Amino acid sequence: LLEVEQIQGNILGGFNKDFQQFLFFEIVDPVKVKKWLQLIIPQVKISTAKEVVTFNRLYKTMYSKIGSEPKGVIASWVNIAFSFQGLKKLVPDESMKDFSKRSPFVQGMQSSAGILGDPIRDEAAEGNPKNWVLGGERNSPEILLLIASDSESELNRIVEEIKNTVVDSGSSVNNGLKLVYEEAGRVRPDLPGHEHFGFRDGISQPGVRGLFSTAPGDTLTKRWIEPTDKAFQTDAEPGEKLIWPGEFVFGYAKQNDLSSEPTVVEESELPNYGVPVWAKNGSFLVVRRLRQDVEGFWKFLSEKAAEVNLSAELLGAKMVGRWPLGAPIMRSPKEDNAQLAKDDHANNNFLYESDTPEVKLQTHLKYSDPFLKAKSDIAGNVCPFSAHIRKVNPRDFQTDAGPSSIRRILRRGIPFGPPLKIDPKNPTASLTEDAAKGNRGLMFLCYQTDIKRQFEFISQSWANNKEQPHGSGGQDPIIGQNDEENRVRQFTYEPNKSFDIMKEFVIPTGGEYYFQPSINALENIIS
Template identity: 30%
Template sequence: MQSALDLADVQGLIVRGYTMPRARHLLLRIDEPAAARRLLASLVDGSTTGPQVTSAAPWATKPDSCLNVGVTFAGLRALGVPAESLASFPEEFAAGAAARAQRVGDVGTSAPAHWLPAFTDRGLHLLVSVFAQDDAALTRATDAVVRTSGSGLAELCRLDAALLGARVDHFGYVDGISQPTIASAPPTGPPDTMPVAPTGEFLLGHPSQHVGFSYPVPTPEALGRNGSFAAFRMLAQDVDAFHELLTEQSRRTNLPPEQIAAKICGRWRNGTPLVLSPDTDTPQPALSPDQLNDFDYVGRFGDERGLACPVGAHIRRMYPRGSRVAGNGGHKHRIVRRGLTYGPAFDPTRAHDGVERGLLGLFIGVSLRDQFEFLMADWANDGLFAPGLGRSKDPIIGANDDGAGTFSIPGPGGRTVLTDLPRLVTTRGGAYFFLPSVTALRHLAALSDEPGSNAP
């Protein structure tokens, strides 16, 4: 039984994609709590002249830009949230991404010691994310935030991202196809026949994906209810290593490079799922956009052994759908992904140009531990959850720092094993944020510096 959801109280990026081609993320430090509270108040005061936090409420006309806010655990403390309330937040959020790095595979070159300084700064308190239709709208919104912030907040850094070509990442894969459908929220992405995610899988204060259990709501309820958590990640993609992998593995196995690219992902690079078209990225008749996410690995699709889509393929590891996995939890660890690429498009005629390229993304759920961290630790960087994977790691996002990654491609005549896979994605920074509801942002804005005045 789902509880009612007030869409106007929920930050919009949690339950729907904005499909805007520009993004800017401001990482801010609070030097004067009163100034930070004034900024938050200005973003939820109903003004028609200044930027406002974008809620999930339907809009009649799509705006030029959307804005959302995240707060770290240290940021909540800096805003004046009392100790009793802080103690009600989950321990992984309080610890922060740097402290939890090893669990999610942020080791070696991805360890916090190599992150951009802003991500390990103890003064990282706020994330203001602006998504915009064009550069002019992006500049208007971010300039307004900076003006309102004044001298009471310091900008640790700003990170820009933009749509690359036809919604592809730097490896050339069409991205953002699969997103969970959340109960009581607007549908997002191509439809599928997978179970609808309970509201409480993504928003606090509602029934969760675990029968009879709801995740604890931080106190007071005005602060916790309808909030969510996000892992903000800066992920560098080694495009040179990716193309060299395709070339070398093709030479070793006699498989075409594009087939290898499809097998390690689970989709052809144009988004066509292997389960629906194992032999070509241009099936006849052609798949409609609404068909690109409407599949499973079991039942009428009959791919339990992974002959079409290998069990270790990236999209199958990150969302096994109906596949047999340890704990029967194939539908219980989903996340919402919001991201855009940074850096210029790769030019294969100018390989090894030394330019960094990658993804800036928010990975959102009601529990960092049970969703984001679980996916990275148990499914991306360990294979014991599914038959036949052993200790292998995800071929695309796995922590294959030793260059000894493996990937098995089942076939009618036996298995083809790719070996010596390198780390393709390196973490350049990470942080854990609480995404407060509109009510919670007003609650934070109303806090005071007076001792005892903020008691829950």
């Protein structure tokens, strides 16, 4: 069974809170920091998967019963993660030696900037690590505290409580720590659940095998199940493929790209996976601060759409693979569809190589429009090969590098900065004065056990590669980068119809690779 009381909550459960704060600290005096950790861990109480998954399930049940957000339910959670440089300051060398020297975690995100396609040749570029506001050459964010709450005042209270243990009134260093960066993650008040370009996010996640029962007829059991239990083989939600937990948490069965059977990982084998034995129940966390040029994105869409004779909204949907409300273009090729977008049984239920049968909408059982059938799209007629969601999760498509099930990540991002509201149906008319001067974007977070095979592979070998995973189609128009040829990207919006994109709308402005340990390792190895 998954040791859900040992695994930090954001990894498998996902905080999924409207108000989140990210506090990044540099370790100045390791001896003092160890003492601080001993104080802060029991004080803030690190939330576990057991708490977070149970809460989220209950919340979802209440939501589906009353049909709206349950009122007055407030939970607040704290998690903690360490960069390699941070861990090295706190943990004896002997316990650190099993981290693989060549792994991205050990090298740090700045060393991977080239692999990720960031503009490392242009020192003046905003995306060059010299200019990152978080990490890179500016600062050393070695400890990350993630704080999340349903209530903004409660969030602020906890953040202040933590800061008070660190920052003296007179100096910025106390208890051996320095606060080097802080970011406020906020769900958009004007469009909850949508990222800054205006598209709904957080719909598709891999289902984690062993988290809870999904057997037919066995709704909402509170049992935790054996990941290997053959009785529970169905998707978590339709379209939400079950993935072995070892892809996200150390010490459990992993996907096997050669067979449908998992690779079972014994504790004693963990050093062979490039992590020490005490990494069990921990996970690698990627944090990327991605600024979004919302105005530039919609201006480009409006101009290009007129040129190619499509609407700006449709061209945007082709770039993302979903419409702004979240309906997948594979199930609704011509227009957005609010009912489809909010239906968990339909909104992620589609493949690219095979047909997916008609599904009845949960909310409107009598509704049965033919567009609910998702026909296979082998040529990229409906969903372009390089649409963002098709690039980063090709689903059933047999890729150049094996099945996509070994490339999955658990995404935990949240927007930062104030929104710039744009009407996708009339973008030019709705473009308003940008008071924040473009300072908004996505705090992109994702969990996995192999940063190279998962996050970096998706970014480098698929999003930034104009040929793969589908053989052609151009770069990912949302997150793709091309550090050659003036950074120009190509986008094939219909078979044999392409254009160039000369500007980036998502700009990396910092980040780091972290390890998020088990409660046990936190208490007995790190603090």
